Amino acid sequence: xxxVIHTQDNQPARDLAWRLILIGxxxxxMCSCRAPGQTxxxxxxxxxxxxxxxxxxxxxxxxxPVVVSISSGQDVTDPPERVQQVHYQQPASxxxxxxxxxxxxxxxxxxxxxxxxxxxPHGNSGGIPYPDDWRPPGIPAPWPADEYLRQGGDRxxxxxxxxxxxxxxxxxxxxxVHYHTLDGRMVVQPTNRLSIYAPRFGSVxxxxxxxxxxxxxxxxxxxxxxxxxxRNSAQSTWGMLQQMQPQRNLVVRSSSSYxxxxxxxxxxxxxxxxxxxxxxxxxxxxxxxxxxxLDNSEKPRLGExxxxxxxQVIKQSAQVTLDDKxxxxxxxxxxxxxxxxxxxxxxxxxxxxxxxxxSSTARPGDTIEFTIHFENVGxxxxxxVTVVDHLTSRxxxxxxxxxxxxxxxxxxxxxxxxxxTVLRWEIIDPLAIGKSGEVTFTCRVR
Amino acid sequence: xxACLLLWTSSLQAQARRTxxxxxxxxxxxAVGQAQLSRGGPIPGYFQPVEIQPPAAVKLAAAVDGRFLPxxxxxxxxxxxxxxxxxxxxxxxxxxxxxxxxxxxxxxxRLYPPAGRAAEFPIPIVLTEKELGRALGGTFITRVIxxxxxxxxxxxxxxxxxxxxxDVPPRTNPLDLADQLGRPVAILRIGSRIPQPDKxxxxxxxxxxxxxxxxxxxxxxxxxxxxxxxxxxxxxxxxLQPVPFQR
Numbered sequence: 189x190x191x192v193i194h195t196q197d198n199q200p201a202r203d204l205a206w207r208l209i210l211i212g213x214x215x216x217x218m219c220s221c222r223a224p225g226q227t228x229x230x231x232x233x234x235x236x237x238x239x240x241x242x243x244x245x246x247x248x249x250x251x252x253p254v255v256v257s258i259s260s261g262q263d264v265t266d267p268p269e270r271v272q273q274v275h276y277q278q279p280a281s282x283x284x285x286x287x288x289x290x291x292x293x294x295x296x297x298x299x300x301x302x303x304x305x306x307x308x309p310h311g312n313s314g315g316i317p318y319p320d321d322w323r324p325p326g327i328p329a330p331w332p333a334d335e336y337l338r339q340g341g342d343r344x345x346x347x348x349x350x351x352x353x354x355x356x357x358x359x360x361x362x363x364x365v366h367y368h369t370l371d372g373r374m375v376v377q378p379t380n381r382l383s384i385y386a387p388r389f390g391s392v393x394x395x396x397x398x399x400x401x402x403x404x405x406x407x408x409x410x411x412x413x414x415x416x417x418x419r420n421s422a423q424s425t426w427g428m429l430q431q432m433q434p435q436r437n438l439v440v441r442s443s444s445s446y447x448x449x450x451x452x453x454x455x456x457x458x459x460x461x462x463x464x465x466x467x468x469x470x471x472x473x474x475x476x477x478x479x480x481x482l483d484n485s486e487k488p489r490l491g492e493x494x495x496x497x498x499x500q501v502i503k504q505s506a507q508v509t510l511d512d513k514x515x516x517x518x519x520x521x522x523x524x525x526x527x528x529x530x531x532x533x534x535x536x537x538x539x540x541x542x543x544x545x546x547s548s549t550a551r552p553g554d555t556i557e558f559t560i561h562f563e564n565v566g567x568x569x570x571x572x573v574t575v576v577d578h579l580t581s582r583x584x585x586x587x588x589x590x591x592x593x594x595x596x597x598x599x600x601x602x603x604x605x606x607x608x609t610v611l612r613w614e615i616i617d618p619l620a621i622g623k624s625g626e627v628t629f630t631c632r633v634r
Numbered sequence: 635x636x637a638c639l640l641l642w643t644s645s646l647q648a649q650a651r652r653t654x655x656x657x658x659x660x661x662x663x664x665a666v667g668q669a670q671l672s673r674g675g676p677i678p679g680y681f682q683p684v685e686i687q688p689p690a691a692v693k694l695a696a697a698v699d700g701r702f703l704p705x706x707x708x709x710x711x712x713x714x715x716x717x718x719x720x721x722x723x724x725x726x727x728x729x730x731x732x733x734x735x736x737x738x739x740x741x742x743x744r745l746y747p748p749a750g751r752a753a754e755f756p757i758p759i760v761l762t763e764k765e766l767g768r769a770l771g772g773t774f775i776t777r778v779i780x781x782x783x784x785x786x787x788x789x790x791x792x793x794x795x796x797x798x799x800x801d802v803p804p805r806t807n808p809l810d811l812a813d814q815l816g817r818p819v820a821i822l823r824i825g826s827r828i829p830q831p832d833k834x835x836x837x838x839x840x841x842x843x844x845x846x847x848x849x850x851x852x853x854x855x856x857x858x859x860x861x862x863x864x865x866x867x868x869x870x871x872x873x874l875q876p877v878p879f880q881r
């Protein structure tokens with residue numbers, strides 16, 4: 189007797205058990221999708237961030253409304269009779285020990301996931317509960333980039349100085365120093381990059397007047413007569429024309445005849461191509477086979493041909509023949525000497541370049557003094573030292589404010605299209621070992 | 635199919651580039667700011683300093699606790715919550731003495747200045763006489779103030795008392811252009827609507843969200859505010875007469 193229990197539809201009981209287990213697992217998964225203490229909010233469109241983010245529910249202490257003074261506004265700890273309870277926003281809170289949330293940041297801030305083990309910021313003096321100097325974890329200062337004015341360094345493409353002293357890829361904000369070494373090399377060295385907090389604002393304005401509203405009302409009135417056009421559309425004579433389908437039949441017949449013509453053209457082309465290719469390929473293969481046979485088996489015959497060629501060369505170069513030296517040997521020796529004989533002087537060329545500013549913050553209209561200091565820290569003299577600074581469009585050079593500690597020629601080049609200015613100092617004397625110099629200029633923040 | 639795919643990807647790129655939600659500035663005041671609040675981070679609860687710079691002789695008054703403070707000459711610098719809407723009263727407008735305007739300001743993003751120096755770098759909102767005059771003439775002005783992208787900065791010096799402004803035609807969302815030029819941070823709306831203060835709902839004053847005042851440069855910090863006794867406007871010698879309802 190068989191010990192297998194059958195169900196009503198003759199299925200084994202273990203199949204039914206598997207189904208029940210599967211249903212139970214699915215029910216457990218569905219119930220576990222929303223855990224207490226967590227809320228989900230849709231993340232707004234942001235590069236590189238998940239569309240769904242999890243924010244920890246505020247604790248009991250943080251659920252209290254923000255208490256803010258409304259009279260003097262200087263202190264948040266005013267007496268109770270002078271404060272107002274505000275219910276506008278709940279601070280974005282989080283568990284102190286848990287991982288920091290991933291706030292949606294401006295596009296300039298997002299550089300990837302925060303590093304592992306990043307600690308949440310401390311303090312509570314800025315946005316609640318973020319401190320004043322908060323910035324996203326894992327992102328170096330200064331942040332955000334759109335509030336800072338950058339100057340110095342080599343921003344995008346690498347600056348290149350040509351032999352005619354023209355400079356390529358000198359982007360806005362770039363500042364470089366280029367010089368010649370004793371071995372004739374041109375070295376381009378960027379300065380450090382400065383960041384000055386100087387936000388500037390603009391506005392976009394739209395003006396909606398009453399005249400515009402009148403126009404909108406009139407347009408609504410024009411829409412009403414378009415209903416008459418609906419009657420014309422009811423006269424659907426075009427629909428009857430569409431029922432005439434012999435045109436489709438004609439198209440089909442013409443396409444079949446066209447296929448016959450194309451076949452003929454294809455055959456004609458193929459015959460021509462095959463004939464040409466056969467001739468060419470046979471000729472090439474034939475020559476190729478001859479070369480292989482010469483390289484492998486007919487070396488004596490190859491030797492004869494080579495010697496004949498050398499004889500011809502010797503006959504053509506009468507001077508070489510008088511010296512009893514083959515022409516090929518003379519040519520090869522001279523070429524090798526030009527390539528490999530190279531005299532390298534001893535020592536290295538290096539400059540230490542530092543760019544500084546008189547202030548780290550500025551408002552429109554303020555003036556900032558920049559200083560570019562360069563020092564020869566190498567072991568040989570460098571020459572033709574040239575300092576080039578491409579001011580950003582937010583900086584305006586103050587006339588006759590430049591100074592150079594060494595004897596130098598100063599040039600200004602205005603870029604009309606970009607609205608930028610290029611400052612250039614050409615140090616006249618070579619810069620000896622250990623010697624330094626600096627150039628100073630003043631800019632007004634636009 | 636390929637064209638649709640390209641359009642879709644370009645649309646995604648444009649959306650990912652946006653710094654503000656894809657909303658229209660014509661929405662009711664507060665809608666854009668509330669959408670920004672949903673982004674979380676250090677935005678909720680932060681008092682972003684804003685400086686309203688009116689023309690000379692124009693007086694400003696902020697609304698606190700359901701009523702306007704006494705008017706005073708500008709500029710007015712105050713910390714405003716992001717997402718809230720603040721109502722101002724503008725009086726003593728040159729050429730329109732006796733008339734008033736009630737613009738609203740909605741802060742939709744914040745700045746991250748060096749620690750302890752937030753008050754030195756407020757969001758400037760410049761009011762011009764021309765704008766105020768046009769608003770009194772019935773024009774509704776929507777102005778989106780944005781933080782300029784340094785790499786797209788307009789290569790000209792900023793004139794004191796003026797703000798670089800681009801005009802867009804009607805039915806155009808100024809937030810779109812502001813988002814291309816930089817990062818929108820505030821929305822100013824000026825109209826000639828006659829106020830109808832409703833103390834029950836507080837709708838006109840947007841419930842008077844809290845302000846944090848900063849001392850203006852060169853001015854002594856204000857002393858603690860004293861509460862004065864409430865003075866009734868109607869004298870006892872002139873008792874109120876019930877006014878019958880009229881239909």
